[in-house]
Amino acid sequence: MNGLTHAAGGVVAGCLLIGATGTNEPLGWLMAASAAGALIPDIDTPHSRIQKYIPGAGAVVGHTLRHRGVTHSLAFTAAMYVLLTFTLPVPGVYIKAFAAGMISHLLLDSLNPMGVPWMWPLPGRFGIPLVSSSGLLEKLVIMPGMMAAALYMLWMMCKGRGYV
Numbered sequence: 001m002n003g004l005t006h007a008a009g010g011v012v013a014g015c016l017l018i019g020a021t022g023t024n025e026p027l028g029w030l031m032a033a034s035a036a037g038a039l040i041p042d043i044d045t046p047h048s049r050i051q052k053y054i055p056g057a058g059a060v061v062g063h064t065l066r067h068r069g070v071t072h073s074l075a076f077t078a079a080m081y082v083l084l085t086f087t088l089p090v091p092g093v094y095i096k097a098f099a100a101g102m103i104s105h106l107l108l109d110s111l112n113p114m115g116v117p118w119m120w121p122l123p124g125r126f127g128i129p130l131v132s133s134s135g136l137l138e139k140l141v142i143m144p145g146m147m148a149a150a151l152y153m154l155w156m157m158c159k160g161r162g163y164v
């Protein structure tokens with residue numbers, strides 16, 4: 001899936017998390033955290049959107065890790081969660097939003113024929129091969145659907161908080 005689809009999927013995951021936790025933290029920062037989390041797994045992909053945002057990441061990570069390897073696993077998600085929990089002085093809900101975004105990335109990539117090594121370092125890729133990455137189905141259905149869902153959920157969140 002491409003970066004825009006993942007960012008929108010991250011926003012959807014962030015909204016679901018906010019709905020589940022009932023946090024009153026600012027929506028914009030929570031959405032930024034979940035969208036960033038949704039982009040992080042593709043740091044192993046040269047020219048991915050996240051590599052454009054983190055200078056040097058492409059040279060270091062993108063050329064040392066195999067695409068859709070460790071960064072697309074539950075182990076990496078858990079490691080990032082622990083690392084950020086102990087290094088970032090922010091309320092825990094932001095770290096959870098980041099992790100929710102990462103999980104949304106794994107779920108969306110699981111729709112591609114390549115699958116995702118959810119259980120890395122154990123062997124095996126898991127997924128349902130429905131959508132080619134950056135194919136027509138993604139561009140015409142998945143991406144617009146994710147964006148529509150993200151906008152609708154954000155609208156409902158803003159309404160619920162009395163912003164609109």
Ligand SMILES: [Zn+2]
Binds near residue numbers: 041
């Ligand atoms: Zn990916």
